[in-house]
Amino acid sequence: MMKRQRGAAVVVAMLIVALAAIAASQFSFRTNIQWRKLENAADLDQARWVLRAAEQWAAAVILDDSLQNSVDHLGEAWAQDMPPVEAEGYRIAGRIVDQDGRFNINNLVRSGRVDTTQLTIFRRLLANLHLPPELADAVADWLDADDEPISQAGAESEYYRQLSEPVSAANRAVVNLNELLPVRGMNEKLLSQLRPYVTVLPAFSRVNVNTAAPELLAALSDNLALADAYALAAQRDKAYFRNLGDLRNVLGNRASLDERQVAFSSQYFLVTAHARYGRIALGDQALFQRNGRNFPNLIWRVAL
Ligand SMILES: [Ca+2]
Ligand SMILES: [Ca+2]
Known part of the structure; x- marks a missing residue:
C-alpha cells in the first residue's frame, strides 16, 4: 500500500511540473492574444495545450515505470486512476490502460493467413463472455488476405456484396475496433460488450x-x-x-x-485525457508504445 501511495505521489509531482511549464509559457501567450480578442479561441488553444501536457505526463509516467522495473501489474502507479487535478485555472484528468492485457484482434492473422491458435483463443474468449463464438470466424475472414470463408460462420466479400448496403471485406489488419462493425454477426451492442477485453495493435502481442x-x-x-x-x-x-x-x-x-x-x-498503453480551461472542455485518446529507456512512441491520437 505504501508503495502504491508513493507511486501516485510521483505521478502528481510530474503533472504539477507539466502545469508549471504551461503557466510559464502564458506570458508570451497573453501578449499574443491581445490582437485576437476571441476569448473562446484562446481558451480552446489553452485547453489543447493542457491536453497535450496531460498526454506527455502520462507518457512520462509510462517511461518512469520502465526505468524502475520490467514487470507490469495493476498495483503500479501508471494503473491507478488519478483524481482530476486543478491548478492555474486548468482541470486535468487522465487514465492509462495497458493494452497487452487484452486480446489483440490483429493477432488473428499473420502474413495474411489465419493463425488457428489465435482463432481458438478468440472463440474461447467470446464463449467466456457469453457471446457467439462463431463471430471469431467472421472477424478472422474480415482480416485475412483471401476471399475464401474459413467456415460456415465465416464471411467474405461475396457475402457482404449481397447486403442492402454492399461492402467488401477489409482483408487486412485493422487500426480501430469500429472497423469491425460491418462484420457478419457484429453490432454496436456486441462490440461494446467486447470492447473492454480486446484491442487492435500494429504488431503481434x-x-x-x-x-x-x-x-x-x-x-x-x-x-x-x-x-x-x-x-x-x-x-x-x-x-x-x-x-x-x-x-x-x-x-x-x-x-x-x-x-x-x-x-x-506490457508494451502498449492507451492514454485517455480530459482537459478544461475556461469554457472549453476537450478530450483525446492516444496509443503509446514503449521504446526501451527512451520516451514512448506515439502510435496514434484521436479526439474524443
Ligand atoms: Ca512496470
Ligand atoms: Ca478475407
Missing part, C-alpha cells in the same frame, strides 16, 4: 497475465475453468506474477496456460 481479465486468462488455456481463472486473478492481485515460474507455482499441476502467448509486462 502476447497477453500480460498480470493485467488480463479472467475471461481472457481462461481463453489462453484448454484446461482452466473460468471460476479457476477468477481465483487466479484474485491470487495475482495479492502477489503479481514476475515470471513463468510464479505462474506455474500458482496454477500447480491442475491447469496450464499456453505459455507462448503469455507475457509479464
Whole structure:
C-alpha cells in the first residue's frame, strides 16, 4: 500500500511540473492574444495545450515505470486512476490502460493467413463472455488476405456484396475496433460488450497475465475453468506474477496456460485525457508504445 501511495505521489509531482511549464509559457501567450480578442479561441488553444501536457505526463509516467522495473501489474502507479487535478485555472484528468492485457484482434492473422491458435483463443474468449463464438470466424475472414470463408460462420466479400448496403471485406489488419462493425454477426451492442477485453495493435502481442481479465486468462488455456481463472486473478492481485515460474507455482499441476502467448509486462498503453480551461472542455485518446529507456512512441491520437 505504501508503495502504491508513493507511486501516485510521483505521478502528481510530474503533472504539477507539466502545469508549471504551461503557466510559464502564458506570458508570451497573453501578449499574443491581445490582437485576437476571441476569448473562446484562446481558451480552446489553452485547453489543447493542457491536453497535450496531460498526454506527455502520462507518457512520462509510462517511461518512469520502465526505468524502475520490467514487470507490469495493476498495483503500479501508471494503473491507478488519478483524481482530476486543478491548478492555474486548468482541470486535468487522465487514465492509462495497458493494452497487452487484452486480446489483440490483429493477432488473428499473420502474413495474411489465419493463425488457428489465435482463432481458438478468440472463440474461447467470446464463449467466456457469453457471446457467439462463431463471430471469431467472421472477424478472422474480415482480416485475412483471401476471399475464401474459413467456415460456415465465416464471411467474405461475396457475402457482404449481397447486403442492402454492399461492402467488401477489409482483408487486412485493422487500426480501430469500429472497423469491425460491418462484420457478419457484429453490432454496436456486441462490440461494446467486447470492447473492454480486446484491442487492435500494429504488431503481434502476447497477453500480460498480470493485467488480463479472467475471461481472457481462461481463453489462453484448454484446461482452466473460468471460476479457476477468477481465483487466479484474485491470487495475482495479492502477489503479481514476475515470471513463468510464479505462474506455474500458482496454477500447480491442475491447469496450464499456453505459455507462448503469455507475457509479464506490457508494451502498449492507451492514454485517455480530459482537459478544461475556461469554457472549453476537450478530450483525446492516444496509443503509446514503449521504446526501451527512451520516451514512448506515439502510435496514434484521436479526439474524443
Ligand atoms: Ca512496470
Ligand atoms: Ca478475407
